Amino acid sequence: MAKSSADDEELRRACEAAIEGTKQKVVMSIRVAKSRGIWGKSAKLGRGQMAKPRVLAISTKAKGQRTKAFLRVLKYSTGGVLEPAKLYKLKHLSKVEVVTNDPSGCTFMLGFDNLRSQSVSPPQWTLRNVDDRNRLLMCILxxxxxxxxxxxxxxxxxxVEMALWAKENTPTIPKQLGNQQDGPVEVAVAEGDMKVTVEKELVSQAEEEDMEALLGTYVMGIGEAEAFSERLKRELQALExxxxxxxLENVPLMDEVLQGLESATNCVEDMDEWLGIxxxxxxxxxxDIESIETRNNKLEMHSVNNKSLVEELDKLLERLRIPSEYAACLTGGSFDEARMLQNIEACEWLTNALRSLEVPSLDPCYADMRAVREKRAELDKLKSTFVRRASEFLRNYFASLVDFMISDKSYFSQRGQLKRPDHADLRYKCRxxxxxLQHLKSLDKNCLGPLRKAYCSSLNLLLxxxxxxxxxxxxxSTKASRNPTVWLEGSTGSSQNVNNADTSTVSEAYAKMLTIFIPLLVDESSFFAHFMCFEVPALVPPGGLANGKGGPNDNDDGNDDDLGILDIDDNDSKSGKSTAELEALNESLRDLLDGIQEDFYAVVDWAYKIDPLRCISMHGITERYISGQKADAAGFVRLLLDDLESRISMQFGRFVEEACHQIERNERNVRQVGVLSYIPRFATLATRMEQYIQGQSRDLVDQAYTKFVTIMFVTLDKIGQADPKYADILLLENYAAFQNSxxxxxxxxxxxxxxxxxASEAYEQACTRFISTIIYYQFERLFQFARRIEDLMYTITPEEIPFQLGLSKMDLRKVVKSSLSGVDKAIATMYKKLQKNLTSEELLPSLWDKCKKEFLDxxxxxxxxxxxxxxxxxxxxxxEMSELLASM
Incomplete structure (x- = not known):
């Protein structure tokens, strides 16, 4: 067996060297592998889970009468030298757990109760074999x-296994070695103490006495094992x-038992035969019972099915039944107002009956039944009959209503009396x-087209x-004096006084026309859209007005569009509008209102003939109404207002063109002098136009200003070119008059x-040219001599100039004598010439000042x-020259 690293003296010395200076003694040091849960089946080998070599060292430190114990973790540095990594105090050791996932049993964990992060799993320590593990753990315990x-x-x-292992692996060490001070002696003494400790824990004193008594009963004074074995053999033979x-003594009893068993067997066989039968x-x-139950189940099923079938047939027959009162009402009932409630009830029943025979409401298995098909055909016939009758009645009804109103002359405006159109009674009857109409739409959408055309054609005549x-x-009834369109002619006359006549009644009449009829047309459009079941939003909110202005004269009834009905079909809702529906509505509105624009055009043309400038006021009025039309369904009203605006702009454009032609005719006259007539007249015209704007039509007027002034300036330049000698005088006088006015x-x-x-820039340029002409006329030789000197200074030095031909000192004296000998008279001549050429006396002082300044410069x-x-x-x-000029 390989030597354990716990007995490695070099490892122990390396550990002591690593913790040198801590006054701690190493009791045991052993090599281990550090990991975190690598023995789990689902664990993934990552960088943080790879086993790392470490050394665990158990050390003690004496502090007075107490001894502190530590568990040190040492790691290998880059150079292979051990260095401290972590330090644990054994007084905080709370748990020693051997990891069960490791089949070798060599991996364990140490749990300490003072770790800050309990959520992080503690490291696992793995040793080479179980002996090393037991040796380390027993030392720790x-x-x-x-x-x-x-x-x-x-x-x-x-x-117990730990105690047995400690008993078997405790080395026998003489007591004489106990006083040595080296490391191994301390380990042996510790292991000896460990043995005593484990044995004391395994067997108590009472258990040990019982075991000794039990062994004493078997030994019985025999000291040798062979004698004890012989005695046991003799006792076994005696017992056998x-x-x-x-x-042998119990044989008769056995025979009786066998006889009883045989008789019981016979009884059991008889019982088995009877049980088989x-x-x-x-x-x-x-x-038989199963057969009877099957027949009973089939009969019960038939009974239930027949009952359900009878109920379904009763429901189907109820759907197929046509009440006689509804059939009579649908085929031949009257459409008088008193009978309308019955007609509506009949329509609702017919709608529900047709819907109940469709597949979503009716089981598909009934859809092809002959009775259902026949009843559906009968209901379709009822529907077509009723739709035809109702459509014919409504067409005649609309025509009769309008004919009755047209035949009554007191309903319309008469001589001396303006009549505001009132459709309240008409709408009440239509409601x-x-x-x-809603039910007709749900029954047959195609029937609404002819009805809409009939309503539009009838009401169009009335409107x-x-x-x-x-x-x-x-x-x-409008009294206003007619103004001629000759605003900017060159001839003078009494037309200027006529232009000042008050024509405000003309624009007031146009505004009254719009105030009366635009809300009426919007209301009629809204009423028509809802009355004829178009799927569009409301044109005018309840209580609101189409032109955005409040007042009792703007709208008789803000709720005219509210028909007081609910949507019958959930699909026919305002939120379901489509582009096709809007197109259809606008097409119907054209049929309803087409032709009425001619009367608006007539008012515009009439106002233009009286006073063309009133087109500005009418344009502003029309813009306000256009800005108030926001609803999509009021398409025709918006088109009507757009056409009115275009027509007003066209008429005003005619006036501007005619005025421009009047300006251009000035250049064909004989030589023009002084301020042209259209300059002050344009100021008067512009003042009048600004009065008519009233905050609106700014672009229209600005475009007219641009055309007028452009033509005026072009015409002025052409007149000046016709007589170049007096062109600058004409220009400066007219540009000055333009600025002043x-x-x-x-x-x-x-x-x-x-x-x-x-105009200011053009005036300055004309003044400069005119003054230069007058100055050069009197002092041409003097300033011509100066110009020649200036030209030569670009090519030769100033010292050489007096030696040039015509520029000697003698020549200078001649020029000065001829030009400045009578300079006061020459200057007076300039003033007279300036005064003679000017027709506007008010310009003379400023021009003379400019002339003197220019001459002095x-x-x-x-x-x-x-x-x-x-x-x-x-x-x-x-x-001297400046004083002379100042005295002039």
Whole structure:
């Protein structure tokens, strides 16, 4: 057998060297393998579960009269040297458990009660063989008993086996070696103590006395084993002879017992024969009973089935029965208002009867029965008859209602009296048949198409008649003087006064037309959508108004669209709307309302003829109504408003085009002088347009401004090009007039502000050109001489310039004498020429100031050139010239 690592002296010395300085003595050291649960069947060999070589060392430390015991774990460093890894105090050892998953029994765990993380499983220690394991554990247990005075809990190993192993493996060591101080003696003494401890634990004093007494009864003073064996043999022979003698004495009793057994056997055989006979009879009886039970079960099943069949047939017959009162009502009943409740009940019964004969409600096995097919055909015939009769009645009813209202002239607007259309009575009469239409839809959806067309064609006549009479009376009762469209003509006349006439009644009339009819058309669209069973959401919420404005005049009845009915079919709900349904509704609304737009167009055209600028107000009114139309089903009303907006924009566009042509005609006239007539007229027009905007139609007006001003500026440039001599004067006067007339509006209108700045730049450019022309006219030789000097300074040095042809000092004196000898008269001539050419007197002071400043700047440049090129020459200084100009 290989030597145990517990006897390895080198290992013990390595351990002592590793814990040197701790004042601890190594009692035992042994090599082990450390792992964490690698013996489990489901365990996976990971990096943290691989066995690692370690050394367990048990050490003690004396502290006064007490001795402390430790369990040290040492690991091998990179160089193979042992170093401390962990330290456990044996006073905290609570459990010693041998792992049962290890079939060799060489793996155990040590449980300590002071570990911080109890959720982490303690390490498992594996030794080479069971002897090493027992040797280590016995050493730990003895130290716990001697040092701590208690034992830890031992799990997975028998203490008796441990005691037997300790008894067999305790070495015999002379007592004389007990006083030696080396390590092995301490181990032997510990193991000897261990033996005594285990024996004392196995057998108590009382048990030992009982065992000695028992052995004494068998020994009986015989000291040798051979004599004891001979005695036992003699006693055995004596006992066997006594047993044979007892058997021979009991033979007569045995014979009696045998006879009793034979008679009992005969009785048993007779009983077996009788039982066989009874078994046959019972088998036959059991077969008869089973046959009877089978027949009874079949009869009972037939009875139950027949009862169920009768019940099902009764239910089916009840479904197939047609009540006579419903049949009479469906085939020939009246549709008067008093009879509508009976008609609705008949429709509900017919709908339920047809539904009950369909497969979801009816068992599929009944669907092909002859009686069911015949009854279904009869119900279909009833349905078609009733649908035909009801549809014909409703078509005639709608036409009669409208004819009655059209025939009454007092219902419409008359001369001197505007009549607001009132459809409350019409809708009340139609609501009587709303439930009927719902049932007709559930019975036959195809019948709704002709009914919708009939309703639309009848009501369309009424709506168009109402709109025509209202529009005619509205125009007739509105008093407004007509304004001509000649706004920007060049000729002057009394039209300017006409343009100032108040035409607000025109736009008020248009607003009244929309206020009356747009909510009416929206309400009619909503009522039609619900009355004719379209699967669309409500156009107007209860109590709401279509145009987004409140007031008693906007809507007579906010709940006109509420028909007071519930959905009959769960599938016909508002949430189930589809694109196809919306398309069908909008197509019907076109039939209902088409043609009424002509009367709105007539009002727009009438208003345009009276005052084209009122198109701005009407455009803003229309925009407000468009923003209030949100419902999908009000498609035609939204299209009508869009068309009105387009028509108003088109009419206003005509006005803008005509005004632009009037501006362009100015260039064909004879030579233009002074401020053109369309400049101040445009300011008046813009002021009027801004008054009509009222917060709306900003884009429409801005586009008109852009066209007007663009044409005005282009025309002004063309007129100026026709006479280049006076072009700058014409431009600066007209651009100045444009700025003066639009100063206030440009501060609040961004579009006009842009053109104001454009005119300001053009004015400055024209002023600069005009002033330069006047200055050069009087002082051309002086400044021409300066320009020649400036041109030569790019090529030659200033010292060489006086030697050039025409630029000598003599030439300079001639130019100065001819130009500046009468400079005051020349300047006065400039002022007169400026005054003569200008037609706008208010521009003269600012232009003269610009002229003097421009001349002084040019003369300053000339003086600097002379001082640089001709330093010895004297000319009038800039200060003298400035004083002269200031005195002019």
């Amino acid at each position: 003895n130290i716990c008993k001697d040092v701590l005075g208690r034992f830890p809990k031992v799990v997975g190993i028998d203490v 002879a006594a047993n044979v003698h007892a058997i 009874f078994n046959v009879k019972l088998r036959h009886m059991r077969e 009587t048949y709303a439930r009927l 168009r008649r109402e709109a025509r009479e209202f529009a005619n009376e509205l125009r007739a 639009l100063y206030d509006l440009a501060n609040v209108v961004p579009t006009l502000a842009k053109f104001y700045h454009q 040019k003369y300053d440049s000339f003086a600097q050139l002379v001082a640089k090129i001709y330093p010895s020459e004297n000319i009038p200084s800039v200060k």
